[in-house]
Amino acid sequence: MNDYIKDREESVKKLSAEQVLPNVQWFPGHMTKARRIITENLKLVDVVIELLDARIPYSSANPMLQEIIAGKPKAVALNKADLADPAITREWVSYFRSQGVQAVAVDSTQGKGTKQLVKLTEELAKAKTEKLVSKGAKARAARVMILGIPNVGKSSLINRLAGSNKAKTADKPGVTRAKQWIRLAAGLELLDTPGILWPKFDDMNAGLKLAFTGAINDEAIDRELITGVFLDTMIKQYPERIKERYKIGADLPETSGELLELIGRKRGCLLKGGIIDLEKVQRIVLTDFRSGKLGTISLDMPPEN
Structure with missing residues (x-):
């Protein structure tokens, strides 16, 4: 050798x-900004979608997010499911559901699982939107925040849901740097946020x-x-x-x-x-x-x- x-x-x-x-700079400047953006805008949304890499759902879950989004209805989207072992992905979906969290396997490139994700998100937001109407507010679309670590495919998923390239994408982490509201024909408003790592592993x-x-x-x-x-x-x-x-x-x-x-x-x-x-x-x-x-x-x- x-x-x-x-x-x-x-x-x-x-x-x-x-x-x-x-x-590795675990918490560079734009990550600090990302946390602030998430915290400041969380009150504007009804549901949080946490996007994980289906190949590494545990490793790609940001433990810091759980503290930030505590109390908000949440769904998990296991993105890049086309690259993961399907049998193990099914086990992950079952595991999340056993923990009281709804999860969907998604392939944002081909669009598989996206309709199921939209339906699930609307169901999770229903209590909030109906409550607003009951108090005299005008009916509005469900508002959703997309969260995940860099390069997990947030922009690709949003583009698939929106049907056009509304969110900037690139094959490297850290492209999305500022918040973007994106309206979907499906009756959802998505808030995209920068990818965020955590201070240390x-x-x-x-x-x-x-x-x-x-x-x-x-x-x-x-x-x-x-x-x-x-x-x-x-x-x-x-x-x-x-x-x-x-x-x-x-x-x-x-x-x-x-x-x-x-x-x-x-x-x-x-x-x-x-x-x-x-x-x-x-x-x-x-x-x-x-x-x-x-x-x-x-x-x-x-x-x-």
């Missing part, structure tokens, strides 16, 4: 997750999974270490997906370093002298996971009910 890969692999075993994610494994999915900007992570940890996870949980994607007929190597080298040779990621182009292989592996080319994968399991 390439000596450099071997050395880096040994360093992964010795590092904590905080060291693997050395440059009590569970650093959650931070790693956020790095896998791209919720944490790649510029803030050690991509080589993250890729190594990701491949270790895949070797344990989804070895067949790796073998199928990279056409590996034999048993997988036991270590991520050896696997990274094997994938590099399979894909022709070679520099002069037959040295593996590590950066190129890392980009390939993470991009394949994030785009679904490794198949449907779930990295968080629901707690036992």
Whole structure:
């Protein structure tokens, strides 16, 4: 095995997750602004939709939000369900319902689950809107706030619900920076808000999974270490997906370093002298996971009910 890969692999075993994610600013200025926007505008809405990544529902849930939105009717939308293991997503939906929270699996790209989400949101807002009418107020559309961490697909979902590109989107976290009210033909008014992380991770494994999915900007992570940890996870949980994607007929190597080298040779990621182009292989592996080319994968399991 390439000596450099071997050395880096040994360093992964010795590092904590905080060291693997050395440059992440958990609460930069625009995150502080996002929290203020949410707090100030919460009184304007009837229902909150918390958008989670279906591949990592636990890791993509912002614990700080639960304190902020306490008392508001809430629905959970498990977005990117097309990229997650459908059986595990069903388990998550059942788990949330067992906790008294209505949840819907959503694929905002294809629109699957969005009608169900709209119906659920209208039902949750009904008590508030009918109460206003009973007090003499003019009937109005249900008002909803969309909340979630960066890069979980809020803008894509809103655009799907609105039927047009009303919310700015980009394939990187932190694009939505200010609040936007968006009226839907379905009779809802959506309040989009900036994605918001939290000050620190009590569970650093959650931070790693956020790095896998791209919720944490790649510029803030050690991509080589993250890729190594990701491949270790895949070797344990989804070895067949790796073998199928990279056409590996034999048993997988036991270590991520050896696997990274094997994938590099399979894909022709070679520099002069037959040295593996590590950066190129890392980009390939993470991009394949994030785009679904490794198949449907779930990295968080629901707690036992």
